[in-house]
Amino acid sequence: MMAEETIVDEGLPQTTPSSPLPGHLQDLTDRARGYVEAASSANTRKAYASDWKHFSAWCRRSNLSPLPSHPQIVGLYITACASGAAERGSKANSVSTIERRLSSLSWNYAQRGLSLDRKDRHIATVMAGIRNSHARPPVQKEAVLAADIIAMLETLDRGSLRGMRDRAMLLIGYAGGLRRSEIVGLDVKADQTEDGRGWVEIFDKGMLVTLRGKTGWREVEIGRGSSDATCPIVAIETWIKFAKLAHGPLFRRVTGQGKLVGAERLNDKEIARLVKRVAMTAGVRGDLSEEERVLKFSGHSLRAGLASSAEVDERYVQKQLGHASAEMTRRYQRRRDRFRINLTKAAGL
Known part of the structure; x- marks a missing residue:
């Protein structure tokens, strides 16, 4: 059997055989690479x-080699990240960023046929110390x-294509409790694009959204609203009709001074920009300064909004969001009337 070395370039596995592979094996190699890509989202692979590039650069500056995996070297690396010494002029990384970097290193080593023992004392003990010293409460979006x-x-402008599209994205994101990547990943119908992450089906009583998310396939049921002005299904139907969509991505860029609909799928960052922009324009949380408000809103605000607003049994919200536990759903619930239930008085004081 021909020798073969597996390497990782920009986070994606590639094959560099010592001699050319037979055609049928090359086809299998290409297909395997496609399955590896499908195992994680584009954002995750990026x-x-x-993170591997960051680690490799630090190793070069420190006269160390990133290969093979050495827990002692990784322990020194995360120490540098926590102290702001990983690169010149950089700030100390947050605990969550360091944990993500560790996950990235584990994944990259695995692609090379190596393993990183994160329970090794050089990593686990240092990471525990970093958490105790630098961990802060999570920063939650409004x-x-x-x-x-x-x-x-x-x-939003009701009569423009851009306004129709933005209205549809806000309403389906809110009513469906969708992640921003799930919103822009939708197709008009099933199995229409290779990069699609789901599709919509419209019925008399509502809309079924089929999604391929972080935990696999799931279905999200979105009922019709109490009025056409706030109904996500009406918004989707209006966008599809006036954008003349029959195939491909559901949400696309509007060009030509707002008169043309492009063929390319929107980037998920557009959802975050949209939520931030319209929240600011609408004066949401006007009790805060403008600087504070800019930092408060993101695409995640829609998903958290459903969890915080829906006055139904918690299990239905959990199912809609695709959470494995009720505890995770509760993390998404934000209430501005924090002291609505006063246990002090209820306890007799």
């Missing part, structure tokens, strides 16, 4: 590649509640 969404919709 992060893995960036949830946009029902009244906020209605105010945000009013800032």
Whole structure:
């Protein structure tokens, strides 16, 4: 059998055979590479590649080799990340960033047929110390509640293609509790594009959204709203009709001074920009300074908004968000009336 070395370039496995592979084996190699890509999202692979590049650069500056895997070297690396010494002029990484970098290193080593023992004392003990010294409460984005969404919709131009598209994205993201990547990953119908992450089906009583997410395939049921102005299904139908969509990505760039619909799928960052822009324009959380408000909103605000607003049994919200546990769903719930239930008085004081 021909010798073969597996390497990773920019986070994706490639094959560099010592001699050319037979045609049928090359086909299998290409297909295997496609399956590896499908195992994680494009954003995840991009992060893995960036973190490996960061680690490799630090190793070069430190006169160390990133290969093979050495827990002592990785322990020194995460120490440098925590202290801001991983690269010149950089700030100390947060605990969550360091944990992501560790996951990236484990993945990259695995692609090379190597393993990284994260339980080794050189890594585990250092990481425990980093958590104890630098861990902070998680920074949560503001949830946009029902009244906020209605105010945000009013800032959009009802008669323009861009306004129709943005209205549809806000409403399906909020009512479906969707991640921003799930919103832009939708196709008009099933199995229409290679990079699609799901599709929509419209019925009399609502819409079924089939998604391929972090935990596999799931179905999200979105019912019709109480009025056409705030109904996600009406918004989707209007966008599809006026954009003349029959095939391919559901949400696309609007060009030509707002009169043409492109063929390319929107980037998920457009969802974050949209939520931030319309929340600011609508004056959501006007009690805060402008600087604070800019940092409060993101694409995640839609998903957190559903979890915080839906007055139904928690299990239904958990199912909609695709969470494995009720505890995870509770992390998404943000309430502005924090002291609505006063246990002090309820306890007799």
